[in-house]
Amino acid sequence: MVFTPVLTVPPLAMQGQPITVNWTAVDTASSYTLQRKADTDEDWAQVYSGAELTFAETAGAWTSVQYRVQAVFSDSTSDWAASASIPVVSASALVISGQDGDLGTLVNDVPYSVSSDTGNQISLELRVNGALWTALEVSSGYAQSIPVIDLPTGAGTIDILATVQASTGAVSAARAWTYTKTPVTTSAGPCDVVEWQDATGAVKFPVTLAEAVRIPGGKTLDQVTQLPAQICTGSYVGTGTYGKDDPTEITFPFVPDLWGILGYFTNNKRSWVRGQSQLVPWGISATGLFTTAGSATTNFEGTTVSLYSDTGADYQGNGNNQIYYYIGIKIG
DSSP: OOOOOOEEOOSOEETTSEEEEEEOOOTTOOEEEEEEEETTOSSOEEEEEESOSEEEEEOOSOSEEEEEEEEEOSSOBOOOEEOOOEEEEOGGGSEESSOSEEEEEOOSOEEEEEEOSSOSOEEEEEEETTEEEEEEEEOTTEEEEEOGGGSOSEEEEEEEEEEEEETTEEEEEEEEEEEEEOOOOOOSSOOOOOOOBOTTSOBOSOOSHHHHOBOTTSOBHHHHHTSOOEEEEEEEEOOSOOSTTSOEEEEOSSOOSEEEEEEEOSSOEEEEEEESSSOOSSSEETTEEEETTEEEEEEEETTEEEEEOSSOGGGGTOOTTOEEEEEEEEOO
8 A cells, every 4th residue: 555645834925935845754755746737837747756755845926826746655655645726815915124144343223113904903022032022012123223232242033924914814924134243442551442333433331320220121211211311410518507508419410300309317217208399208208308397498490409498407418427328310
């Protein structure tokens, strides 16, 4: 009895993407013959002959395709095992920018985009060196860049997988890149980095703290918040004076939306925190800033905040020889 291989094909294919066909082994078979018939073909065409049990090819500009396989023996062949017709959707159903291959030595961010003419949301996965970096749902036309500063040095891989629901089923597209990144070196000994620019003069070194903070997925804090966040910190030593005519004053390099002072004492600590436009619920009363035994009145003139207390120097952040730390945050 001559046995026929069992053929397995995908339920759906997309133009320009691989179609993988598999079949089972048959005892005593020396090889297998695989044929394909697309809607653009007049007859069956042989696409593979050999001992392997799998074959892959790139889908052409077809709307459907069918495969059949037979086992070849020393003196005979088996019957053909034919697949059902496989729908092939247009390449425009899902497109990832670029071409597979080696990106070379990276010096700039790696841009990419995904688009679909289905009108449906696209599931996107981005992996670097096999590790999942990003998994999210995006709309057609989504464009993003992989920051070169976030990529590991040495030889690496970047893989993008996108999936969308087409009229005939879910289709996927993939992009595979390799790259090399060399570490950035500086001269030996202490150095001051004033500004790092590329060949066009664009500043590449983070300008603000928000740009330096990296969020999982490669974005920076300022990209996530879409705000030019700025932070200023400092300290001072109290002189022991207090009162309306001798307030404690701090001048920031910007008008802060939130500011605070923290003072450490022998047995406890006291803090003052408030927003520029509204009070925040930490150490504040409706009439002003307060501590456990008194309150302080605050006032803003431009970028300078002043506070005073009639209760004592400790309560306006000016205790004699005490160290105080302050912070100002601008988020908009």
